[in-house]
Amino acid sequence: xxxxxxxxxxxxxxxxxxxxxxxxxxxxxxxxxxxxxxxxxxxxxxxxxxxxxxxxxxxxxxxxxxxxxxxxxxxxxxxxxxxxxxxxxxxxxxxxxxxxxxxxxxxxxxxxxxxxxxxxxxxxxxxxxxxxxxxxxxxxxxxxxxxxxxxxxxxxxxxxxxxxxxxxxxxxxxxxxxxxxxxxxxxxxxxxxxxxxxxxxxxxxxxxxxxxxxxxxxxxxxxxxxxxxxxxxxxxxxxxxxxxxxxxxxxxxxxxxxxxxxxxxxxxxxxxxxxxxxxxxxxxxxxxxxxxxxxxxxxxxxxxxxxxxxxxxxxxxxxxxxxxxxxxxxxxxxxxxxxxxxxxxxxxxxxxxxxxxxxxxxxxxxxxxxxxxxxxxxxxxxxxxxxxxxxxxxxxxxxxxxxxxxxxxxxxxxxxxxxxxxxxxxxxxxxxxxxxxxxxxxxxxxxxxxxxxxxxxxxxxxxxxxxxxxxxxxxxxxxxxxxxxxxxxxxxxxxxxxxxxxxxxxxxxxxxxxxxxxxxxxxxxxxxxxxxxxxxxxxxxxxxxxxxxxxxxxxxxxxxxxxxxxxxxxxxxxxxxxxxx
Amino acid sequence: xxxxxxxxxxxxxxxxxxxxxxxxxxxxxxxxxxxxxxxxxxxxxxxxxxxxxxxxxxxxxxxxxxxxxxxxxxxxxxxxxxxxxxxxxxxxxxxxxxxxxxxxxxxxxxxxxxxxxxxxxxxxxxxxxxxxxxxxxxxxxxxxxxxxxxxxxxxx
Numbered sequence: 227x228x229x230x231x232x233x234x235x236x237x238x239x240x241x242x243x244x245x246x247x248x249x250x251x252x253x254x255x256x257x258x259x260x261x262x263x264x265x266x267x268x269x270x271x272x273x274x275x276x277x278x279x280x281x282x283x284x285x286x287x288x289x290x291x292x293x294x295x296x297x298x299x300x301x302x303x304x305x306x307x308x309x310x311x312x313x314x315x316x317x318x319x320x321x322x323x324x325x326x327x328x329x330x331x332x333x334x335x336x337x338x339x340x341x342x343x344x345x346x347x348x349x350x351x352x353x354x355x356x357x358x359x360x361x362x363x364x365x366x367x368x369x370x371x372x373x374x375x376x377x378x379x380x381x382x383x384x385x386x387x388x389x390x391x392x393x394x395x396x397x398x399x400x401x402x403x404x405x406x407x408x409x410x411x412x413x414x415x416x417x418x419x420x421x422x423x424x425x426x427x428x429x430x431x432x433x434x435x436x437x438x439x440x441x442x443x444x445x446x447x448x449x450x451x452x453x454x455x456x457x458x459x460x461x462x463x464x465x466x467x468x469x470x471x472x473x474x475x476x477x478x479x480x481x482x483x484x485x486x487x488x489x490x491x492x493x494x495x496x497x498x499x500x501x502x503x504x505x506x507x508x509x510x511x512x513x514x515x516x517x518x519x520x521x522x523x524x525x526x527x528x529x530x531x532x533x534x535x536x537x538x539x540x541x542x543x544x545x546x547x548x549x550x551x552x553x554x555x556x557x558x559x560x561x562x563x564x565x566x567x568x569x570x571x572x573x574x575x576x577x578x579x580x581x582x583x584x585x586x587x588x589x590x591x592x593x594x595x596x597x598x599x600x601x602x603x604x605x606x607x608x609x610x611x612x613x614x615x616x617x618x619x620x621x622x623x624x625x626x627x628x629x630x631x632x633x634x635x636x637x638x639x640x641x642x643x644x645x646x647x648x649x650x651x652x653x654x655x656x657x658x659x660x661x662x663x664x665x666x667x668x669x670x671x672x673x674x675x676x677x678x679x680x681x682x683x684x685x686x687x688x689x690x691x692x693x694x695x696x697x698x699x700x701x702x703x704x705x706x707x708x709x710x711x712x713x714x715x716x717x718x719x720x721x722x723x724x725x726x727x728x729x730x731x732x733x734x735x736x737x738x739x740x741x742x743x744x745x746x747x748x749x750x751x752x753x754x755x756x757x758x759x760x761x762x763x764x765x766x767x768x769x770x771x772x773x774x775x776x777x778x779x780x781x782x783x784x785x786x787x788x789x790x791x792x793x794x795x796x797x798x799x800x801x802x803x804x805x806x807x
Numbered sequence: 808x809x810x811x812x813x814x815x816x817x818x819x820x821x822x823x824x825x826x827x828x829x830x831x832x833x834x835x836x837x838x839x840x841x842x843x844x845x846x847x848x849x850x851x852x853x854x855x856x857x858x859x860x861x862x863x864x865x866x867x868x869x870x871x872x873x874x875x876x877x878x879x880x881x882x883x884x885x886x887x888x889x890x891x892x893x894x895x896x897x898x899x900x901x902x903x904x905x906x907x908x909x910x911x912x913x914x915x916x917x918x919x920x921x922x923x924x925x926x927x928x929x930x931x932x933x934x935x936x937x938x939x940x941x942x943x944x945x946x947x948x949x950x951x952x953x954x955x956x957x958x959x960x961x962x963x
Contacts, residue, residue: 386861386864391861392861392862392863392864393861393863394863395863395866395867396867396871397866397867397870397871398870398871399870399871399872407863408848408851408862408863408865408866408867409848409866409877806852806862
């Protein structure tokens with residue numbers, strides 16, 4: 227039994243488990259203490275001082291890091307507390323570039339919200355010296371604007387502690403303190419994997435994705451171009467949030483309708499390509515197992531994970547599946563198979579991917595992901611950028627009637643839609659591998675052992691006479707843990723799924739940014755994942771190889787999985803990358 | 808070069824001693840600074856790898872504490888005291904003059920490697936405020952106007 231202790235918050239007695247913070251106890255007493263730097267599981271450093279409370283001692287204390295003690299009496303609403311919080315906030319504002327009107331985070335900015343909540347009347351109360359920094363837009367995925375940085379260190383927590391990368395950190399001291407890469411290097415010069423977890427951790431507009439909506443609008447408006455769009459599985463589980471819909475609402479049909487209204491010429495689905503990926507990957511796995519290939523085989527759908535592997539664990543490059551990620555496969559098929567069928571010159575086709583991911587922007591620019599001098603994918607926009615375009619176009623998203631994707635590359639199975647969450651690629655691959663290996667019908671398609679939000683999951687799956695040991699890791703920090711165990715010989719697997727972001731793509735760096743005020747108390751990853759599992763459940767076809775359009779593409783174009791043509795168009799190679807560039 | 812190899816061997820020994828110690832970064836940086844006279848990029852990279860911490864963390868600590876220097880110190884280290892007594896006696900103006908005369912920022916070294924400017928804490932010579940030291944030489948009751956003349960002695 228968990229030991230409970232009683233504390234008094236503003237005269238209300240509450241019972242909390244020993245070890246709870248005052249912030250958590252206050253929540254139980256229906257008191258919302260303001261926070262800025264605190265982000266659950268990511269940053270608990272008590273440095274912004276906005277959560278100060280009066281515990282009867284000499285000084286006010288930071289509630290986010292203060293453990294409850296039995297009988298503790300806490301006041302959160304005294305004049306001294308209110309004044310201290312407000313002044314601390316005003317001091318933060320004194321060195322913040324307050325360009326709210328044109329800030330991408332306007333109305334979704336925690337600093338802005340706090341100003342309103344705490345009743346700041348003059349944003350320039352402590353006007354004085356202001357730091358100026360050059361904006362770092364060297365990365366193709368992430369833009370850093372330190373002029374807006376409030377030094378909360380949430381990005382540092384995400385990068386160094388969660389992802390175990392640490393390409394940014396606090397440098398210098400006092401007024402000169404900044405979040406920077408070492409030796410004044412730019413992000414593009416660092417072994418950054420472009421996952422964007424720093425962006426979704428940032429409470430303000432100091433970290434954003436590289437905006438590619440202008441290029442997409444230009445392509446749409448260019449009458450000589452045939453613009454084809456494809457949204458990733460996880461996008462549909464989160465896009466609705468940008469339009470005020472509850473977290474975990476699936477908006478697949480509305481999304482297809484909105485994409486059509488934006489003016490895209492064809493609305494295909496990356497889910498189709500996820501099914502295609504499974505055909506290639508499951509057969510690659512079977513080939514590796516039966517012909518003595520390199521095992522364990524590790525999935526290659528997550529470009530953040532791929533770049534992490536190239537920089538930090540190059541010894542595992544031979545373990546990576548040679549499959550391109552689904553949207554790259556889709557791009558390659560759009561510019562060959564679809565182009566041929568539709569009679570369009572591939573040079574006139576522009577492929578736009580809508581991704582929950584900022585690392586996909588970097589991936590799309592990899593020279594090896596091209597064919598005949600044409601990139602498989604031309605532009606990548608995030609879920610957030612798509613929402614921005616929909617708003618710019620004045621589309622009343624929530625009122626849209628559901629529409630379907632265009633046929634040829636629009637059909638998908640339940641196996642594809644769960645690609646968007648940790649464990650989903652594994653489950654999808656197992657559904658197909660099982661039937662291909664055993665030749666029997668898989669009755670229960672739900673591999674629940676690989677579901678859930680734990681960082682590392684393991685399972686032993688019976689496939690015919692074979693016991694297949696599999697593992698699933700999400701976040702590169704957890705991936706590193708898993709790979710270290712394999713290196714030490716502690717663990718042995720046949721097949722591993724790794725996704726670069728904690729919880730998988732549903733929690734990707736390109737997804738709608740959820741305020742810490744919600745994220746600290748609600749499990750947004752599980753809610754978004756549930757939307758995908760529900761879609762899977764609702765589908766008649768739940769195994770990739772049952773997708774009729776997949777059967778068609780192999781019949782008419784690719785031949786067999788892992789055929790020569792499939793290898794040429796759907797598979798790729800990796801390269802070792804240095805730690806310091 | 809052989810000299811440098813020796814230094815890096817010394818560094819490797821220091822890292823080995825501290826690598827399993829919690830908070831080992833600080834003593835390693837201090838000893839590295841003693842070995843090399845500064846902690847430049849290549850030294851920090853070796854420390855990061857040896858202690859299994861990120862370069863960001865090493866650099867963060869190295870830039871937080873003023874005792875660490877990222878570049879070699881000059882032949883003459885000019886330390887101007889910004890302790891309370893010297894400060895109220897106008898040492899900031901002396902420091903500013905020094906920076907403008909040598910055309911470098913405080914904390915940096917001239918491109919010819921001759922001078923480094925530092926702002927220091929109390930040098931314990933408050934009776935002579937404002938005070939500056941150039942290596943072991945003490946200059947007291949300074950005015951900014953005296954700076955060019957003093958520097959000229961070392962520039963020859």
